[in-house]
Amino acid sequence: MKFKATQQQQGFTLIELVIVIIMLAILAVIVLPKFINLQQDAHVSNVKGTGGALASGIGLAHIKWAAMGNSGPADNLQIYENAGVGGQLDMNLWGYPAQNYPPFESSPRLNNTNDCISVWNTILQDAPSVSTIVNSTASEYRVTYINPDQCRFFYNKLNTLSIYYDSRNGKVITDSDPNS
Template identity: 65%
Template sequence: MTRNTTSAGFTLIEIVVVIIVLAILAVIALPKFINLGQDAEIASVQATGAAFKGGITLANVKWASLGASGPVDNMPVFGDGSNGQLDINQWGFPSQSYPPFESSPRLNNVADCMSVWRTVMQEPPVVTSNPNTDGAEYFATYISPDQCRYFYLPEQTMSIYYDSRNGSVITDSDPNS
């Protein structure tokens, strides 16, 4: 008696077809997964810009609610003590955060830019004036007159712009610009 046995397995052609289909799927799907990191960075910059804008707006509203109509020095805006005080410029927007008296505070250097950043946001991302600082997420620059730009260090084509003359905050989160 002879026994008929058939082996169940894949032919070489079937295996090659499966590999080709998997390769096509990988080519289509991989770019979408690669962009997830960049999408997260864009979302982070947009959220930080929105928080910064909210802080600027809140300071301006507080200035207006106190009936101010010009520069105000050491105005308590956030919390208690000198940590939450802001110097408000002649247009009613934050210009710096320093305890000494100044009759007409202006945003006029990178230190002022960093002091506004640190004061208007609760637990802000670390900002620096040196892009090589360990642990910093943003690099502050001063633009004359009365303007700042905060570059996102992991992707320096993304930034947050602040103009203390009109309170505008613009988030540039397009890494391809």
């Protein structure tokens, strides 16, 4: 009985290579867009995190206002201990932060961009920079005042992202849809 030596195939056929290349191309078309949007996703996460911190701070200030037995406006309420005037907030008639100014005011209201900035900087102790300028080198957020008693903070690096604050009910809404 004779055994024939069979020759082993060494490499890939042209058809196998073409199939692998097509599969890699399909995979790249599906996966690549997810990696391209990483920077945009980082901006969205940044705004969501800042909005969440603002909402938590507003809620905690309201709870402290209520726990101290307040039922109307409160001037220079110490929100953060050991922070001096920088940790005080003037609470409006609904018990939500309206401004941070040391002089006494009998019925403080959030009624301009400076009030919005003062609430932002007091609630967020190490706050991202905020100004009234649309320029990402000037500040991270641009503030606008909405009459009555409301603020919107636009993220300067991606202007379709924003954080809204309504001092009449303490609502904080993070608009994190970059395509809106």
